[in-house]
Amino acid sequence: MTSFASGSLVQSVDWLTIAPPTLTAVVALVVLVADLFVPPERKRLLGWTAIGGLTAALALLVPLRAGDRETFCLTADTQLTACSYTADHFTVVIQLLVLGGALLTALLSLSETREKLPAGEFWFLLLSSAAGAALLPASRDLATLVVALEVASLPAFALVGLKRGDRMSGEAALKFFLSSVTATAVTLLGASFVYAATGTLHLTELAQRLDDVPGQLQTLAEAGVALTLVGFAFKTAAVPFHFWVPDTYVGAPLPVAAYLSVVGKAVGFTGLILVTVVAFPSYADVWGPALAVLAALTMTAGNVAALRQVPTRAWSAVRLLAWSSVAQAGYLLVPIAAAAYSSDDQVGATVAYALMYAVVNLGAFAVVALVARTHPGNRIEDYRGLYAASPAAALALGFFLLNLAGLPPGIIGLFAKVTVFSAAVDAGLGWLAVIMGLNVVIALYYYLRWTALLFRTPEGAPAVHRAPAPVTLAIALTAAAGVVLSGYPQIALRFAATALF
Numbered sequence: 001m002t003s004f005a006s007g008s009l010v011q012s013v014d015w016l017t018i019a020p021p022t023l024t025a026v027v028a029l030v031v032l033v034a035d036l037f038v039p040p041e042r043k044r045l046l047g048w049t050a051i052g053g054l055t056a057a058l059a060l061l062v063p064l065r066a067g068d069r070e071t072f073c074l075t076a077d078t079q080l081t082a083c084s085y086t087a088d089h090f091t092v093v094i095q096l097l098v099l100g101g102a103l104l105t106a107l108l109s110l111s112e113t114r115e116k117l118p119a120g121e122f123w124f125l126l127l128s129s130a131a132g133a134a135l136l137p138a139s140r141d142l143a144t145l146v147v148a149l150e151v152a153s154l155p156a157f158a159l160v161g162l163k164r165g166d167r168m169s170g171e172a173a174l175k176f177f178l179s180s181v182t183a184t185a186v187t188l189l190g191a192s193f194v195y196a197a198t199g200t201l202h203l204t205e206l207a208q209r210l211d212d213v214p215g216q217l218q219t220l221a222e223a224g225v226a227l228t229l230v231g232f233a234f235k236t237a238a239v240p241f242h243f244w245v246p247d248t249y250v251g252a253p254l255p256v257a258a259y260l261s262v263v264g265k266a267v268g269f270t271g272l273i274l275v276t277v278v279a280f281p282s283y284a285d286v287w288g289p290a291l292a293v294l295a296a297l298t299m300t301a302g303n304v305a306a307l308r309q310v311p312t313r314a315w316s317a318v319r320l321l322a323w324s325s326v327a328q329a330g331y332l333l334v335p336i337a338a339a340a341y342s343s344d345d346q347v348g349a350t351v352a353y354a355l356m357y358a359v360v361n362l363g364a365f366a367v368v369a370l371v372a373r374t375h376p377g378n379r380i381e382d383y384r385g386l387y388a389a390s391p392a393a394a395l396a397l398g399f400f401l402l403n404l405a406g407l408p409p410g411i412i413g414l415f416a417k418v419t420v421f422s423a424a425v426d427a428g429l430g431w432l433a434v435i436m437g438l439n440v441v442i443a444l445y446y447y448l449r450w451t452a453l454l455f456r457t458p459e460g461a462p463a464v465h466r467a468p469a470p471v472t473l474a475i476a477l478t479a480a481a482g483v484v485l486s487g488y489p490q491i492a493l494r495f496a497a498t499a500l501f
Helices: 017-035 044-059 089-115 117-137 142-160 167-196 203-212 215-235 245-251 254-279 281-307 316-338 347-371 391-405 411-426 430-454 469-487 488-499
Strands: 002-006 007-012 071-076 080-087
Touching: 007 017, 017 044, 017 089, 017 117, 017 142, 044 089, 044 117, 080 089, 080 117, 080 391, 089 117, 089 254, 089 347, 089 469, 117 142, 142 167, 142 215, 142 254, 167 203, 167 215, 167 245, 203 254, 215 254, 215 281, 245 254, 245 316, 254 281, 254 316, 254 347, 281 316, 281 430, 316 347, 316 411, 316 430, 347 391, 347 411, 347 469, 391 411, 391 430, 391 469, 411 430, 411 469
Parallel strands: none
Antiparallel strands: 002 007, 007 071, 071 080
């Protein structure tokens, strides 16, 4: 451990604590520089370097599993005041989720970078975004939180628009960029209001000082709390900040859409949990009802839009997954809203659901990426008779869709939904639990319709889907994780329990 002084203040730095995001960022720079010297026929090495870096970053989480490390702590007269980076259980679990999601995205992207995308730029941007996503759950002050959010987001804009010469890709990137920048500006305005009302940016100190805000600053503090939530609500694709999702997922390369659906969403929910439960608990009467209403609107809008997807329309499979991700965001918001109404820790239900969602949604996108190799239009109708052409892929996709629907044999999907439902009931949000129940029933139709299509008789000779080894590995890993979690759902619950603050 090293430290440096400035006047009477000393700031400590524990390099092991910050190792996972730091290593990811260093590997990103290595890949960017190496791209200048690696010949075109060997660009695949850059992808394997990125995969190796993400694997090493995941391994560095093992020494942090105790969840008791802090760094970048300001001290005055040797008395600890606040830390900007904390590697607690919550941090480690979310870093496992985002780095694991980035690793699976990298596996899906190997063939894409060889055939369609510029390798050096792609791997640098993916690793840079993953580094920001890994930094965010450890951030314990508003400045670091917003910086981490932008480090995770800015490379994602470029990733969406990386299909050169593709009009849809450029349009999607522009929509994503403009809406995200607007949300960030509102968030920064809110953070500045909160700072003006309290005089601090550290989350734990904010929780204390917001309890005793002078009367003349009360309105300013309330406005700051509300505005600060906007940027994170945008990242979660909560209604009405969801309008960028369908076009962005369709225009982006499929691995990038998978990355945004899982890692991008994890970033938003992590930020929401930190600013609400850790920084603004005294303003639960402001953000609690707002998040409850957002949860109801988000799950309803997402499911209704997914229900309306026409199977024969181009990109309908990706659009259905996009609207499904919006609906899933609504379920993920429920426990955070419930935390405002209950003294019990509720955010563990969000963590458990996020773990389930990350595994099965990445798996579904992996199968979609496989089918897209022979059916570029990626219509839902293109999946008719998939079992006849590729039994393993059809069984895997069916399993993933049933998990998202919450039906056996997808036990972990059912378990996660019951956990979220219980959080709403325990918090006294019966009306929200009823809306969630109705939305789960609505979602059953479009998930089961797609699942049934996989096993119908194909029209004509079934297309042969030859899967590259990395894509096969991604499907196998997600399917295996889903089966393990379905057999032992208490693993997710244990993860959620250890993630509680």
